Amino acid sequence: MRNVIAVAGKELRHYFHSPIAYLVMTVWAALCGVIFYILTAAFVSQALRMQMMGGMGAPPMSINEFIVRPMLQGILMVVLLFLLPLVTMRLYAEEKRSGTIELLLTSPLTDMQIILGKFLGALVLYSVLVAITFLYLAVLFFYGNPNARPLIANALGLLLFGAALLALGMWFSTFTKNQIIAGVLSMVIFLLLFIADWPQNFSSSAPVKVLAYMSLSNHLDNFAKGVIDLGDVVYYLSGVALGIFLTARSVDALKGRA
Amino acid sequence: MIEVAGLTKRYGPTLAVSDVSFEARKGEVLGFLGPNGAGKTTTMRVITGYLPPSEGKIRVAGYDVVDEPLEAKRRIGYLPESPPVYPDMTVIEYLAFVARIKGVARKDIKTRVQEASEKCAVTDVARRQIGKLSKGYRQRVGLAQALIHNPEVLILDEPTAGLDPKQIIETRELIRGLAGQHTVVLSTHILPEVSKTCERVVVISQGKIVAQGAPDELTHRLQGFETVLITIEGPAAEVMEKLHRVGGVQMVEPRDAADSRTTFEVQAEKGRDVRAELARAVVESRWNLLELKTSGMSLEDIFLKLTTKDVSEDSVARNQPSALLEGLHAEADRSEQH
Ligand SMILES: Nc1ncnc2c1ncn2[C@@H]1O[C@H](COP(=O)(O)OP(=O)(O)OP(=O)(O)O)[C@@H](O)[C@H]1O
Ligand SMILES: [Mg+2]
Numbered sequence: 001m002r003n004v005i006a007v008a009g010k011e012l013r014h015y016f017h018s019p020i021a022y023l024v025m026t027v028w029a030a031l032c033g034v035i036f037y038i039l040t041a042a043f044v045s046q047a048l049r050m051q052m053m054g055g056m057g058a059p060p061m062s063i064n065e066f067i068v069r070p071m072l073q074g075i076l077m078v079v080l081l082f083l084l085p086l087v088t089m090r091l092y093a094e095e096k097r098s099g100t101i102e103l104l105l106t107s108p109l110t111d112m113q114i115i116l117g118k119f120l121g122a123l124v125l126y127s128v129l130v131a132i133t134f135l136y137l138a139v140l141f142f143y144g145n146p147n148a149r150p151l152i153a154n155a156l157g158l159l160l161f162g163a164a165l166l167a168l169g170m171w172f173s174t175f176t177k178n179q180i181i182a183g184v185l186s187m188v189i190f191l192l193l194f195i196a197d198w199p200q201n202f203s204s205s206a207p208v209k210v211l212a213y214m215s216l217s218n219h220l221d222n223f224a225k226g227v228i229d230l231g232d233v234v235y236y237l238s239g240v241a242l243g244i245f246l247t248a249r250s251v252d253a254l255k256g257r258a
Numbered sequence: 259m260i261e262v263a264g265l266t267k268r269y270g271p272t273l274a275v276s277d278v279s280f281e282a283r284k285g286e287v288l289g290f291l292g293p294n295g296a297g298k299t300t301t302m303r304v305i306t307g308y309l310p311p312s313e314g315k316i317r318v319a320g321y322d323v324v325d326e327p328l329e330a331k332r333r334i335g336y337l338p339e340s341p342p343v344y345p346d347m348t349v350i351e352y353l354a355f356v357a358r359i360k361g362v363a364r365k366d367i368k369t370r371v372q373e374a375s376e377k378c379a380v381t382d383v384a385r386r387q388i389g390k391l392s393k394g395y396r397q398r399v400g401l402a403q404a405l406i407h408n409p410e411v412l413i414l415d416e417p418t419a420g421l422d423p424k425q426i427i428e429t430r431e432l433i434r435g436l437a438g439q440h441t442v443v444l445s446t447h448i449l450p451e452v453s454k455t456c457e458r459v460v461v462i463s464q465g466k467i468v469a470q471g472a473p474d475e476l477t478h479r480l481q482g483f484e485t486v487l488i489t490i491e492g493p494a495a496e497v498m499e500k501l502h503r504v505g506g507v508q509m510v511e512p513r514d515a516a517d518s519r520t521t522f523e524v525q526a527e528k529g530r531d532v533r534a535e536l537a538r539a540v541v542e543s544r545w546n547l548l549e550l551k552t553s554g555m556s557l558e559d560i561f562l563k564l565t566t567k568d569v570s571e572d573s574v575a576r577n578q579p580s581a582l583l584e585g586l587h588a589e590a591d592r593s594e595q596h
Contacts, residue, residue, distance in 0.1 A: 006358040010344075017346040103342035103403070106306040107359045108331040255309060 003109050007117020008124065014090065015125050024083055028129045035075050036136045039067045063140055064150045064226055072154055073224035076133065077217060080162055081190040087125055088169030089183035091118045092251075097177040105255065115170070115247050119240075122166045130158050150226020157223020160236035161216065165190060167243025174250035190216070259284045259411060259441040260305065265314035267300050274300040276465040278314075282411075282458075287437045289456030289473075290445040297465040298445035299339055302413050305443070306336045319410050332361055335409035335440075339416055341400025345389025349380055349399055352388055353406055360407035370406055377432065378402040394425045401429070405436075412436060414444040418451065430455045484528060486552055487513070488536055489521040492545030498522065504539050506530040519548060 015021035043066045095101040104114050134155055141148075165186075172189065173182040197215035199208045212218060219232040260282040267275040275297040282288040290298050303309040305316055307323045307330060316323045321330040344352055353371040362370050375381045378398040383391055388399060397420060404412055417433065418426045433455050436442055446452060452459045453473040461469040461476070469476055490497050494512060497520065501510045506526045514521040526532040533550055540547045 003359060006355065010355050013351065014344070014346060098342070098344070099338060099340050100342040100344060102303075102308055102336075102338045103356065104359070106308050106331060106334065106336050107356075108328045108361050109359055110328070 003113040004117045004120060007104075007109070007114055008120035011091070011118055011121025012124060014094075015087075015121070020086060020090070021125060024086055024125070025128065025132065028079070028083060029132050031079055032071075032076070032133050032136055035071055036067070036139075039071055040140075043067055062147070063144050064147050067140065068137060068151065068154055069224045069226075071133075072158060073217075073220055076158070077161065077220060078194075080165060081194055082187055083129075084126070084162060084165045085169055085172075085183040085186035085190065087122050088166055088173055088186060089179045090173070091122065091170050092173040092247075093176055093179045093182045096174075096254075097179075101254075111248055111251050115244055115251070119167060119170055119244060122170065123163060126162045126166060127159065130155060130162070133158065147226070153223050153226045153228045156228060157220055157232070160223075160233065160240075161220055164216070164236045164239030164243065167240045167247070169243075171243050171246040171250060174247055174254065259319060260288075260443060261315075261317040262301070262305065263315045265301065265304060265316060266312045267297070267304055267309065268312045274465055275304070278462065278465070278467050280460045280467065280470060282441050282443055284410075284441055285438045286458060287433065287442040287444065287456045289452035289459040290443060290462065291447070291449070291452050291459050292445075292462035293447055295464075296447075296462045298447075298462060299415055300465075301462070302336075302338075302415050302443070302445060306334055306413055307331055308336075332407075333410045335404035335407065335412045337400045337404040337412075337414045337417055339419070341396050342403070343388045343396055343399055346387065348387055349375065349384045349391075349402075352399065353402055356403045357406045360409075362407050370408070374402040374405045377405060379428070393420045394422060397421055397425075398429075401432070410441060412440045412442045414442065416445055416447075418446070418448075484526045484530060484532070484552065486524045486526065486533060486536065486550065487521060488524055488540075488547070489514075489519055489549035490540055490545050490547060491519045492540075492543070493518075494520045496543075497540070497545060500539055500543055501536060504532060504535045506532045506535070519546075521549075 043063070046066075092101070095104065105111075134151070137151060168189070169182075169186040172186045173179075175185070176182050193214065193216045195215070197212040197218050200212040213235075219235045222229040222232050262281070263279050265275055265278045266273070278297070278301060280288075290301065292298050300309070304311045305318065305323065307327045310324060318330040319333040321333070323330040344355075347355070350371060353374060354367055357367045357370050358364075372381075375384055378401045380395060380398050380402055383395055388396060391399065397417070401414070401417060404414065414433070418429050421429060430451070433442060433444065437457070444455065456473065459470060459473055459476060460467055488501070494515065498510050498512065501507060501522060501524060507524055508527060509523075509525040511523045512520050513523050524532065524536065533552070537547055537550060
């Protein structure tokens with residue numbers, strides 16, 4: 001564990017010594033802010049209109065439904081597809097390029113400790129992003145009374161979604177010495193995984209169903225609604241496990257063992 | 259301390275190292291000498307556990323590097339060909355990180371970082387970013403990194419590469435100072451370097467060991483003999499006696515013996531082919547001549563591929579082969595005086 005934390009600490013150092021952490025955090029905070037503002041403004045104007053129309057009989061509009069859900073499901077998810085590769089692309093590619101991989105692999109660490117350390121480092125940075133989002137959402141508590149329970153599901157969903165991407169991105173980073181290639185590869189694959197459920201709209205054959213199951217976006221639906229579904233949790237955790245497993249295989253092959 | 263037995267390493271179809279066996283005893287400085295592409299780096303990478311061997315057994319401080327990698331790695335300090343530093347970290351941050359992953363106890367990290375920085379003379383740049391240091395300083399940080407956990411074994415891949423003459427001398431002094439407490443294996447393709455730093459040399463070329471011994475021992479073998487290997491069935495002592503009396507022969511040494519056959523290494527004067535006379539002598543005595551060949555690998559040819567000029571010497575370039583030998587002699591003499 002001590003070793004895992006040492007490696008994770010090193011990764012965080014790299015993030016904060018370079019522009020990456022600040023870039024990712026700034027972009028994220030700005031986009032979250034804009035999206036949050038637009039959705040809130042839209043919500044307020046629509047709520048006013050409904051009041052003026054005297055729709056007293058209609059049920060009150062839910063903040064969770066109108067602001068939080070579209071924010072997570074529609075927009076932030078897409079932003080992450082492009083932002084998280086920036087976080088993972090350096091993990092192995094840069095160590096391979098600079099030769100420091102030789103230091104790590106000749107130290108008394110297991111491959112798994114190194115992998116988990118790197119993953120943890122990336123996950124901590126990502127958790128900061130998630131925290132930023134929920135700082136915005138906390139504002140809602142001052143002006144309205146959103147339901148707090150679904151927010152927990154929302155946060156968990158966002159975290160799991162990102163964790164799966166990070167683990168897979170780490171794997172792509174083992175393929176090359178070039179960070180940029182690793183980053184672009186991750187973006188492309190993430191996008192493909194994201195749209196994997198589109199064929200579902202015009203076909204329902206077995207392979208299409210499998211594709212739809214694999215789709216990253218499908219499994220965020222419930223979380224965005226505020227529901228924690230065990231199946232979705234398992235899906236994302238499997239993604240994390242798969243990413244870590246494939247990274248381990250790839251590191252092994254790197255040493256000519258496989 | 260380090261035992262390498264029958265090490266073979268292939269990269270796909272390329273054979274990089276072939277059946278290499280040697281030993282480094284506790285506290286000695288062993289030089290690994292060979293021209294470019296000889297397989298020095300590959301051998302070191304296998305010893306440090308970075309690459310798995312294709313064949314062979316490697317033990318470090320009694321631990322098999324394949325079966326008990328963590329135990330072996332705990333006892334090895336390794337400076338790869340290019341120092342494995344993170345340019346965005348400061349020297350202190352970097353050394354502290356390496357100390358942690360090498361298993362130095364938390365409370366000792368500070369003192370270990372301090373000691374290693376002092377030993378490698380990087381204290382004055384301790385708070386600077388490594389990426390902004392000169393190549394020489396980066397190399398020293400790499401060396402400090404290898405020393406940080408006070409390992410029993412140090413593996414240094416071309417530790418003086420890229421340094422200026424003054425730094426080279428300092429680094430060699432540092433390495434000599436490490437002998438005794440640490441077992442050091444260093445690689446180089448600079449001929450004079452081994453006689454200056456090493457007590458024993460393993461010469462490797464094209465993945466094979468071609469000679470090993472003390473530096474001055476090697477110079478004697480380099481004096482320009484024609485070496486012939488001869489395998490004879492007959493009474494060994496008498497055969498040796500007889501071979502000795504052949505004209506031009508200067509030395510006869512038994513190399514291999516099985517049953518009644520013995521292989522001798524015969525060294526003759528330079529430029530004199532004694533094979534015909536050897537054969538005649540054997541046949542006259544009615545022994546059976548089983549094999550007769552010139553030693554395939556000429557040590558001199560290999561040495562000619564080595565870098566023979568040492569940048570730390572202000573002498574003029576010596577690129578004549580004979581001058582190269584004189585140079586090595588001089589080195590050997592000097593190291594004897596030490
Ligand atoms: N990763 C690799 N893949 C394929 N072949 C390799 C690899 N690394 C080294 N080789 C080959 O193995 C042989 C030995 O290389 P090695 O790097 O061990 O030599 P060296 O003695 O360290 O040389 P130098 O003095 O140039 O550092 C060379 O022929 C080299 O081309
Ligand atoms: Mg090399």
